[in-house]
Amino acid sequence: MANPYETLGVAANASQDDIRKAYRKAAKDTHPDLNPGRPEAEKRFKEINAAYDIIGDADKRKRYDAGEIDETGAERQPERHFYREYAEAEPNRRYSYSRRGAASGGPGNGGAEFDYDIFSDLFGRRGDGTTFRMPPQDVRYALEIDFLDAVHGTHKVVSMPDGKTLDITIPAGIKDGQVLRLKGQGLPGSDGKPGDAYVEISVRPHPDFKREGHDILSTLPVSLAEALNGASVRVDTVDGPVDVKVPKGAKEGTKLRLRGKGVSHGKEGGRGDQFVEIHIVPPEGADDALAQFMAEWEKAHPQNPRRKGAA
C-alpha cells in the first residue's frame, strides 16, 4: 500500500484541515455511490479511505509519522457492499424514486413519474423483431494536448465525454491532427468483440516555438551591441534553456542551428534540430549622443541598404 500522504495528494506537513479537505474532494470524485457509472471508482475510494483512516486522525497520524504503525496500521475495513450494488441490481427496489413516492408518499418525494413517453414513442415504432448480428462499433474522440507533450510524448489517463476512461500513450513527436488508434477500446458488438477507439490529437500552439516537420523554429532577440560583438546568450529549447554563442557580426535573420533540439523522428531514431532566428532589437532609449555618433560613423562608412546586392 502507498504512503497515505501521497494517496491523498497532500504534503507530509499538511494541516489536519488540509487533509480533511483533500479527503472530501477525493471522496466526492470516487465514492462508488456518488459515481455509479464508474466501476473503477471503488478501488480508488478504498485506497483514499485507508489513507484517511490513518492521517485523518491526529493521534494515529502522530503514531504513523513516528513509525509506530505502518500504512496497514489502520483497522481493516470490513468487506463492504455499496448501495449502488443493490440499486443497480434491483429494478423494482424499495428506494426507487418514482415507486416510493407513489407507494408511501414518503417525505422528500413528489411521486414524480419517469417520463415514459420518451420510450413509448420509440417502441411504438418497433422493427419487425428479427434478430441480427450487431457488429463491433468504433468510437472517435478528440483530445487536445500541450505543444511540449506532443514533442516529448506523454501518458494520459482521460475521461472521455461518454464517461469512458482511456489510458493513452502519446508517442514523442506526434503531429497536430494525427489520429491514434486504440485497439479494442471501442464498443463491443453482439459477439462481445470490441471495436476500436480513434483519438484525434490537436496540439495547442506554443507562444515561443513553432514546428516545421521535425524542426523547431524560434526567434532570438539580441541587442545591436550583442550582434556586433558576439555574445553568449541563454536560449529556450524544448529541453529547457541552453547557452548559445551569437557570432560576432550576426545579421538580422541569421539562423543558428541547435543540433538535436528538434522533434523525435520516431522509429527511425534521432531528432530534428532547432533553428533560432536572430532578431536585432534597436537600442532602447537612443539619445542624441548615439544619433550623432551614428551620423559621424556613416559619413566615414557610406552605406545604402536598398541598393541591390547590399547585405
Added chain:
Amino acid sequence: MIRESELITHFTYLERQVLLTWIEDGVVAPQRDDEGYLFDAIDEARVALACDLHYRMGLEHASLPVILSLIDQLHDARHHLRALTQAVAEQPDGVRQQISERVAR
C-alpha cells in the same frame, strides 16, 4: 434482517438519535414490526452511505435527503437508459445506425 441496536454497532460513529432522524427524513426506510425497526442489507448499505456523507465528508443532516433523492433518481434514470439501450441494440442495423448518428449529433 437486523435490529436497530445491532445496526448501530456496525458503524463507528452512528448514534441512535441520528439514525431515528434519518428514518424520519426518509434517508433510510426500514420495515418495522411490533418490536421496532428491521434493517436488511439494502438499508444497511444506505446507512453506510449516509454515514460517509455526514461523518466523513461533512454534509449537513438537512442535505442528506436531497442528495439521496438525487442518487435514487440517478439510479432510476440509469435503469431506464439501460432498458432503452437494450431495446436499441435489438433493432436492425439500419435503425441502430440512424439512432447512433442522431445521438452523436
